[in-house]
Amino acid sequence: MQPLLEIKHLNKSFTMHILQGKKIEALLDVNFIVNEGEIIGLTGKSGSGKSSLMKCIYRTYLSDGGQINYHANEGIVDLVTANDYEIIYLRKKGINYCSQFLSVIPRVTALQVVAQPLLKKGYDANIAIEKAKIILNTLGLPEALWSGFPVTFSGGEQQRINVARAIIDPPKLLLIDEPTASLDPNTKDIVIELLLALKKQGTTIICISHDDYTLDHLVNRRIHLEKGIIIN
Amino acid sequence: MIQENKFSTQYRFAFIDEATKREIRRKLLKAIAIPGYQVPYSSPEMPIARGWGTGGLHVTLAIIGPNDIFKIIDQGSDASVNACNLRNFVQTMTGVETTLDTAKATIIQTRHRITEEKLSKDQIFVYQVPQPEPLRSVERYENKTRQMHGEADYAKMWVSLYEQFVRHGDIMLGAGYPVKVNGRYIMAPSPIPRWDIPNLNNSEAIHLFGAGREKRLYAVPPYTKVEPLEFEDVKFHIEDFKGIPCFRTGYQKAFLDELYYDDGSKHYVINDSNFLDKKMNNEAPIQHENHYLNKLENEA
Amino acid sequence: MRHNSENWLLKVEGLTKIYGSPNNNTIHQTGPQFDSNICPETNAIVACADINFELFPGEVLGIVGESGSGKSTIVKILYFDMEHFSGNVLFNKEPYIGKNILKESNQSKRAIRNHLMGMVYQNPRDGLNFKFTSGGNIAEKLIMAGNYHVGTIREKASNLLEKTEVPVLRLDDLPAHFSGGMQQRVQISKAIANHPPLLFLDEVTTGLDVSVQAKVLDLIRELQHELGIAMIVVSHDLSVIRMLTDRTLVMKNGRIVEQGLTDQILQDPQHPYTQLLVSSIL
Numbered sequence: 152m153q154p155l156l157e158i159k160h161l162n163k164s165f166t167m168h169i170l171q172g173k174k175i176e177a178l179l180d181v182n183f184i185v186n187e188g189e190i191i192g193l194t195g196k197s198g199s200g201k202s203s204l205m206k207c208i209y210r211t212y213l214s215d216g217g218q219i220n221y222h223a224n225e226g227i228v229d230l231v232t233a234n235d236y237e238i239i240y241l242r243k244k245g246i247n248y249c250s251q252f253l254s255v256i257p258r259v260t261a262l263q264v265v266a267q268p269l270l271k272k273g274y275d276a277n278i279a280i281e282k283a284k285i286i287l288n289t290l291g292l293p294e295a296l297w298s299g300f301p302v303t304f305s306g307g308e309q310q311r312i313n314v315a316r317a318i319i320d321p322p323k324l325l326l327i328d329e330p331t332a333s334l335d336p337n338t339k340d341i342v343i344e345l346l347l348a349l350k351k352q353g354t355t356i357i358c359i360s361h362d363d364y365t366l367d368h369l370v371n372r373r374i375h376l377e378k379g380i381i382i383n
Numbered sequence: 384m385i386q387e388n389k390f391s392t393q394y395r396f397a398f399i400d401e402a403t404k405r406e407i408r409r410k411l412l413k414a415i416a417i418p419g420y421q422v423p424y425s426s427p428e429m430p431i432a433r434g435w436g437t438g439g440l441h442v443t444l445a446i447i448g449p450n451d452i453f454k455i456i457d458q459g460s461d462a463s464v465n466a467c468n469l470r471n472f473v474q475t476m477t478g479v480e481t482t483l484d485t486a487k488a489t490i491i492q493t494r495h496r497i498t499e500e501k502l503s504k505d506q507i508f509v510y511q512v513p514q515p516e517p518l519r520s521v522e523r524y525e526n527k528t529r530q531m532h533g534e535a536d537y538a539k540m541w542v543s544l545y546e547q548f549v550r551h552g553d554i555m556l557g558a559g560y561p562v563k564v565n566g567r568y569i570m571a572p573s574p575i576p577r578w579d580i581p582n583l584n585n586s587e588a589i590h591l592f593g594a595g596r597e598k599r600l601y602a603v604p605p606y607t608k609v610e611p612l613e614f615e616d617v618k619f620h621i622e623d624f625k626g627i628p629c630f631r632t633g634y635q636k637a638f639l640d641e642l643y644y645d646d647g648s649k650h651y652v653i654n655d656s657n658f659l660d661k662k663m664n665n666e667a668p669i670q671h672e673n674h675y676l677n678k679l680e681n682e683a
Numbered sequence: 684m685r686h687n688s689e690n691w692l693l694k695v696e697g698l699t700k701i702y703g704s705p706n707n708n709t710i711h712q713t714g715p716q717f718d719s720n721i722c723p724e725t726n727a728i729v730a731c732a733d734i735n736f737e738l739f740p741g742e743v744l745g746i747v748g749e750s751g752s753g754k755s756t757i758v759k760i761l762y763f764d765m766e767h768f769s770g771n772v773l774f775n776k777e778p779y780i781g782k783n784i785l786k787e788s789n790q791s792k793r794a795i796r797n798h799l800m801g802m803v804y805q806n807p808r809d810g811l812n813f814k815f816t817s818g819g820n821i822a823e824k825l826i827m828a829g830n831y832h833v834g835t836i837r838e839k840a841s842n843l844l845e846k847t848e849v850p851v852l853r854l855d856d857l858p859a860h861f862s863g864g865m866q867q868r869v870q871i872s873k874a875i876a877n878h879p880p881l882l883f884l885d886e887v888t889t890g891l892d893v894s895v896q897a898k899v900l901d902l903i904r905e906l907q908h909e910l911g912i913a914m915i916v917v918s919h920d921l922s923v924i925r926m927l928t929d930r931t932l933v934m935k936n937g938r939i940v941e942q943g944l945t946d947q948i949l950q951d952p953q954h955p956y957t958q959l960l961v962s963s964i965l
Contacts, residue, residue, distance in 0.1 A: 168955030169962060210944065212951040235944050236686040236739065239929055256926060257897040271908050534790050541826045542812075546819045548833060549855050615832040 155355045156185040161217035163207055177203040178379045190356040192370035200379040201359045205326045209248040210238045245323030253313040255302040261312050262297045268320040286315040306333040325356045331365045343369045397444040398476040403427050407445035414602035419564030421515050426598040437595030439492045439511035452480045454488035459496045459654040485657050497579035499637050499658040500668040502588035510573045515594040517561040517571035537569050548617050563610045577621045578638040581673035583609040621675045629653045632662040691737040692913050698734040698770035700756050703727035715935040730756040731937040741911045745928030752934035754917045758883045762802050763792045797827040801874030805886035807866035811858050817869045818854040824876040843872035864895035882914045900926055933957045
């Protein structure tokens with residue numbers, strides 16, 4: 152088993168200048184290793200630091216201290232200290248982040264949203280749209296909605312588009328927040344199947360979930376957080 | 384009213400004072416050194432109002448010498464009122480011989496036409512220019528047009544030609560078609576018809592342009608390239624008189640005037656009066672040669 | 684390809700613009716910590732000072748800030764619409780490599796503007812000539828690049844209009860008769876006509892209806908993916924920044940107060956002003 156991510160002594164706090172410099176601790180001395188091909192489940196109550204941890208890995212949050220050593224194809228990179236351009240490069244090369252809610256861009260059809268990552272990579276537009284159709288079909292999104300605007304969809308429909316977009320271009324590392332929330336049991340299974348299929352292709356997944364069913368069927372190993380500290 | 388006496392006994396040769404003459408000559412030399420470039424000059428007061436040919440007159444009077452032979456035409460005619468007035472003025476102020484014969488003249492001043500008869504290397508052609516700035520129609524500010532000339536930024540001019548083509552199917556400019564001189568400056572050749580434009584190119588004579596009201600001089604020295612602005616697929620062409628010979632001579636290769644006779648009939652007659660006279664007397668004046676005229680011959 | 688820090692397209696060093704007569708203390712007495720652009724001693728106005736950043740090929744950089752922050756000033760200086768006070772700008776394209784392009788001759792600047800840069804203004808009247816047709820406006824750029832064949836010009840202009848979803852039938856119509864959104868799209872066509880490596884977008888959706896904004900922004904994203912143009916997007920609207928940019932500079936009182944990945948700036952702002960800005964999104 153090859154390690155993909157080595158997190159050492161990771162700390163993250165927020166200083167709210169608008170609140171006269173009030174400091175909020177989010178993560179305290181977090182240490183763990185993720186191996187290639189693993190599916191890790193991050194669990195914990197609201198505010199326990201799960202999202203903060205994922206965002207620190209994705210570099211949306213700037214960590215205060217510690218290391219996040221990522222085994223990229225070109226060598227090991229510490230995501231905490233890497234500069235912006237390295238991060239942009241690594242994200243493009245294969246770190247995907249799928250947040251809990253779809254951020255909707257108005258006037259872009261569901262198909263186009265899902266095809267985005269492929270278009271960005273330079274795929275032919277027709278091929279990208281075809282692939283998007285296949286995934287949306289698998290996820291059970293009715294064809295009638297394919298040329299609709301996601302801003303008008305239900306939570307469950309949006310979630311399916313969100314997941315589809317995150318997996319259409321299989322990344323090396325997938326960070327996914329609540330992939331099965333607001334989905335009916337049938338679709339839940341489909342999403343779990345898709346994520347397991349990704350794992351077979353070599354994707355490593357870190358997944359936040361409250362749902363025991365999902366955790367049981369998807370995840371190799373769980374990491375539990377309480378108030379920013381790992382409790383296992 | 385100016386008393387004849389004063390001027391018959393106390394006048395400077397060619398009316399303009401010597402210092403100003405020198406200034407105009409200097410500016411003309413600069414203009415010749417930079418073909419097509421507009422040189423500002425003093426444009427001194429004349430006993431003729433602005434807009435009546437003062438610019439051309441300035442040039443003539445600055446360069447004329449006692450042995451010159453002077454001809455002046457207005458829209459091709461030696462006999463128009465303005466041509467006669469200016470001829471008399473120059474003659475009185477200099478005592479030079481004047482002529483109607485294009486071939487005999489050494490200095491020819493013109494308003495809005497080039498002679499049909501070919502100009503030689505012993506002749507200077509002086510134009511009266513109303514608007515020296517070819518870009519004025521697309522840019523009304525002088526500081527901007529100067530910058531455009533300085534940086535050879537003529538895009539706006541080209542776009543206006545493109546727009547004419549789009550709107551009308553052809554470039555609609557008639558008189559005063561803009562030209563590119565020596566591959567650098569775009570110049571306003573004064574409102575001569577398209578017919579005359581090719582005769583500026585590679586001419587043996589010196590062409591001097593004077594705009595008195597706007598206070599600019601410019602020049603095209605001999606054997607200089609002068610090209611009308613054209614696109615690769617929308618080309619310059621001269622006026623088309625196909626099928627219309629001159630009513631008086633039957634000649635087909637000259638620029639024609641449209642005239643209404645007293646009986647109400649309309650006829651076309653050669654515009655250049657001296658050329659017309661020579662043709663009527665069966666003389667053989669040598670015409671300019673250019674490939675637009677040559678094409679006519681082949682098609683005729 | 685792996686990021687190469689020597690591979691920048693544009694490098695801005697110490698760019699400063701001051702109106703009036705500054706003295707030695709002017710820059711030190713203005714800025715976000717004083718909440719002021721105006722020098723208390725000389726009344727000189729510091730529009731921007733000590734601006735340093737790099738732009739890499741294909742990158743989309745956002746510059747966000749409120750009125751008076753200096754964001755538009757930077758872009759105006761880079762596009763030669765305005766004179767600088769001090770500083771260097773290096774452009775990594777021949778024949779300007781190693782030269783401060785702010786000091787180049789007017790002819791060179793004109794050549795850079797024609798071939799290497801495109802600009803889309805907030806007000807279409809600044810970028811378009813309303814006396815020319817939409818095709819004529821695009822033709823201006825093509826002619827400046829040496830195209831003198833009307834047929835080819837019209838074909839290229841038509842393609843560009845098609846790309847920006849302006850009906851090609853309107854090639855010979857005057858922009859004055861277009862809606863605001865369409866005028867912007869004609870401006871975009873004109874700006875990319877010569878395939879420049881660098882495009883400036885200065886508040887391009889401000890003032891447009893919301894639905895039109897969305898369309899224009901999406902068009903810009905598509906073009907960026909397709910053509911790989913590096914862009915500098917100036918906006919006071921954080922949602923525009925979020926949608927278009929990879930990295931962002933946050934400006935206040937003429938200085939850069941924070942810069943970083945756009946998602947980091949929006950979700951984990953460090954500087955007090957950035958936090959204030961982000962928390963003020965309706």
